[in-house]
Amino acid sequence: MTFKKAEWPRKLRSQEWFGGTGKNAIMHRSWMKNQGLPADTFDGRPIIGICNTWSELTPCNAHLRDIAERVKRGVFEAGGFPVEFPVFSCGESTLRPTAMMFRNLGAMDAEEAIRGNPIDGVVLLAGCDKTTPSLMMGAASVDIPAIVVSGGPMLNGKWRGKDVGSGTAIWQFSEMVKSGEMTLEEFMDAEQGMARSAGSCMTMGTASTMASMAEALGMTLPGNAAIPAVDARRRVLAQMSGRRIVDMVKDDLKPSDVLTREAFENAIRVNGAIGGSTNAVLHLLALAGRIGIDLSLDDWDRLGRDVPTIVNLQPSGKFLMEEFYYAGGLPAVMRAVGELGLLHKHALAVTGETIWDGVKAVENYDHDVILPVDKALTRSGGIAVLRGNLAPGGAVLKPSAASEHLMRHRGRAVVFESIEDYHARINDDALDIDENCVMVLKYCGPKGYPGMAEVGNMGLPAKVLKKGVTDMIRISDARMSGTAYGTVILHTAPEAAAGGPLAIVRNGDMIEVDVPARTLHLDVSDAEIAERLAAWNPPFDKPKSGYAMLYVDRVMQADTGADFDFLRGNRGSHVERDSH
Known part of the structure; x- marks a missing residue:
C-alpha cells in the first residue's frame, strides 16, 4: 500500500501570505527579502519550516544548528525554500523543577509557531527527552506535513577500559559510593568519560526511546533512532529528510495520515521489544489525544504483554546505542516484531510507503545486541x-x-x-x-x-x-x-x-x-x-x-498523558485573520 498523492501543482498554504500582488502579499514578501532573497523565492515553491529545539542549555540538542543546515541542503535540492525558527527547548539535564513541567509549553510554542507562520511543511528537530513529544504534539494539533529528525545519541561513555552508559552509570555509581564499593574520587574521575560527544543519552533512556517511538510511528525516515549524533550518516539522514518533506508537501501527506490507531499499536509493541522508557507511556497517550486516537493505559498493558524484550541495552541489558546502530538499529527490531506477527505492516510512514517496506529487507548484524527471541531479556516486555x-x-x-x-x-x-x-x-x-x-x-x-x-x-x-x-x-x-x-x-x-x-x-x-x-x-x-x-x-x-x-x-x-485539558484535539492549520 502506498499513500494516495494529492494533485500537483496545487495552491500552497504559504501562498495565503506570499501570493498575488495585493498590499499584504507585497509587505510579506518584501520584509522577507531583507535577508537577501531572490525575487522568485515565493513564486509557488514549498516553504519548509525547520522547527529547531537547539539550545546550549539543552546539551543533548546543542549540535542541532549543524543538523538544521543539512536539512536545508535537502530542502533546496528538492525545490523547496527552508526557513528555520526556534521553539522552547525543554532539556532534561538542567531545567528545573523538571523538563516534564515544560513539555506542554514546548508543544504550545511549536503548535502556534507552525500554525501562525507561512509554511507548507515542517521538519521537527528534536533530541533531549521532552523535545521529541513536544514537537510531535504541536505538529499533530496543526496537521500540516511534518517529519521528525532526531539529534542522535552520544558515543559510548568510557572509563578505565569499560563502556559507561549516561544516566544509568550515575544511578549505579552513586549507589556504589553509598555502599562503599566506589570512592568519591573514582566517581568524580568517571564523570569525565560519561558524555564525550554531542548527542543525547546513549542508553535506552527516554531520548533514545522517543526517537525510537517516532520511527516506529512512521514519523521519521528508517534508521533515524540509532545513528550516533557525530556519525556522518546522521547528517545524510537530515539531508534526505529535507528532500522528503518537500515531496510530502506536494503529496499533502500529513500527521493525521500517519498517526493512526495501528501506528500507535506498532509503537507500543516496539517499545516492549526495545525495553523502552516508562516515559513513553505519558508521551504517546498525550500525542494520541492530540490526533484524536482513543489510546489508554490498558492498551499499553494488553499490547506489550506478549512482546519479548530483545534489545540488550542498558538499563535493562548490557550494550549501548552505538552497538545498537551497528547491529541494525530499530529497523532490525521492527522486522523481528513483524515476523512475530505483532506489527501492523500496512501502517503508513512519512516515506509514503508502508512501515514494512522500510524494514523488511534489513538484517540483524549482532545477535548479542539484538537478541534472538528464544534468548530475550524477558519474555513479557512492554509496560x-x-x-x-x-x-x-x-x-x-x-x-x-x-x-x-x-x-x-x-x-x-x-x-x-x-x-x-x-x-x-x-x-x-x-x-x-x-x-x-x-x-x-x-x-x-x-x-x-x-x-x-x-x-x-x-x-x-x-x-x-x-x-x-x-x-x-x-x-x-x-x-x-x-x-x-x-x-x-x-x-x-x-x-x-x-x-x-x-x-x-x-x-x-x-x-x-x-x-x-x-x-x-x-x-x-x-x-x-x-x-x-x-x-x-x-x-x-x-x-x-x-x-x-x-x-x-x-x-x-x-x-491520560498529563497534557493540558484545553490542548487535546486537532485544531488544524487555518489562521482566522491576516495581521494587516
Whole structure:
C-alpha cells in the first residue's frame, strides 16, 4: 500500500501570505527579502519550516544548528525554500523543577509557531527527552506535513577500559559510593568519560526511546533512532529528510495520515521489544489525544504483554546505542516484531510507503545486541499496568528493568511525604527500614511537584546497600529517568496532590504488589481509606501566578498523558485573520 498523492501543482498554504500582488502579499514578501532573497523565492515553491529545539542549555540538542543546515541542503535540492525558527527547548539535564513541567509549553510554542507562520511543511528537530513529544504534539494539533529528525545519541561513555552508559552509570555509581564499593574520587574521575560527544543519552533512556517511538510511528525516515549524533550518516539522514518533506508537501501527506490507531499499536509493541522508557507511556497517550486516537493505559498493558524484550541495552541489558546502530538499529527490531506477527505492516510512514517496506529487507548484524527471541531479556516486555485501591487510575512498571524476586511482594510501607522528606531521612541510621519494606513517595505527580519529576527511582538507604541489596519496591506518583532501573512503580493515578489514595498511606501500612496479576493493593479497609481521604487536606498551597499556576490548574493526570485539558484535539492549520 502506498499513500494516495494529492494533485500537483496545487495552491500552497504559504501562498495565503506570499501570493498575488495585493498590499499584504507585497509587505510579506518584501520584509522577507531583507535577508537577501531572490525575487522568485515565493513564486509557488514549498516553504519548509525547520522547527529547531537547539539550545546550549539543552546539551543533548546543542549540535542541532549543524543538523538544521543539512536539512536545508535537502530542502533546496528538492525545490523547496527552508526557513528555520526556534521553539522552547525543554532539556532534561538542567531545567528545573523538571523538563516534564515544560513539555506542554514546548508543544504550545511549536503548535502556534507552525500554525501562525507561512509554511507548507515542517521538519521537527528534536533530541533531549521532552523535545521529541513536544514537537510531535504541536505538529499533530496543526496537521500540516511534518517529519521528525532526531539529534542522535552520544558515543559510548568510557572509563578505565569499560563502556559507561549516561544516566544509568550515575544511578549505579552513586549507589556504589553509598555502599562503599566506589570512592568519591573514582566517581568524580568517571564523570569525565560519561558524555564525550554531542548527542543525547546513549542508553535506552527516554531520548533514545522517543526517537525510537517516532520511527516506529512512521514519523521519521528508517534508521533515524540509532545513528550516533557525530556519525556522518546522521547528517545524510537530515539531508534526505529535507528532500522528503518537500515531496510530502506536494503529496499533502500529513500527521493525521500517519498517526493512526495501528501506528500507535506498532509503537507500543516496539517499545516492549526495545525495553523502552516508562516515559513513553505519558508521551504517546498525550500525542494520541492530540490526533484524536482513543489510546489508554490498558492498551499499553494488553499490547506489550506478549512482546519479548530483545534489545540488550542498558538499563535493562548490557550494550549501548552505538552497538545498537551497528547491529541494525530499530529497523532490525521492527522486522523481528513483524515476523512475530505483532506489527501492523500496512501502517503508513512519512516515506509514503508502508512501515514494512522500510524494514523488511534489513538484517540483524549482532545477535548479542539484538537478541534472538528464544534468548530475550524477558519474555513479557512492554509496560505492566497495575491497578487496585492504591492506584484506581493505574500505575506503571517496567518489567525488563525490575527484579524477578520482587514481582510478587508484600511489605511494610516506609512513607516519605515529599522529596525533601526523602532526602532528609533516607540515610539516617535511625530510619526504620529494611530490604523487605516498600518505599512510598508522595506529592511528586503532575500537580504535586509540580511537573512530575524523575524522582521515582529513589536511591536505597545506605544501610540496606551495605548488605549487598540492590533493589527494593518503590512506589510513587512520580516518573523515573529512562536510564534508571529497579522494581519501581510509577505514575500512580490519581496522584497524591489530587487526593488520590497514595496521599493517605501511612508508615506501617502493608502493601501488596502482584505484577503478574497486575494488582497494587493497600491492605487497609475501604472504610478506613474513605475516612482518611475525608480528613485529608493538601499540604501545600497552589502557585498563584505564572506558568506554574496554569500548569497546576489545567494539567491532566498521568493515566491520560498529563497534557493540558484545553490542548487535546486537532485544531488544524487555518489562521482566522491576516495581521494587516
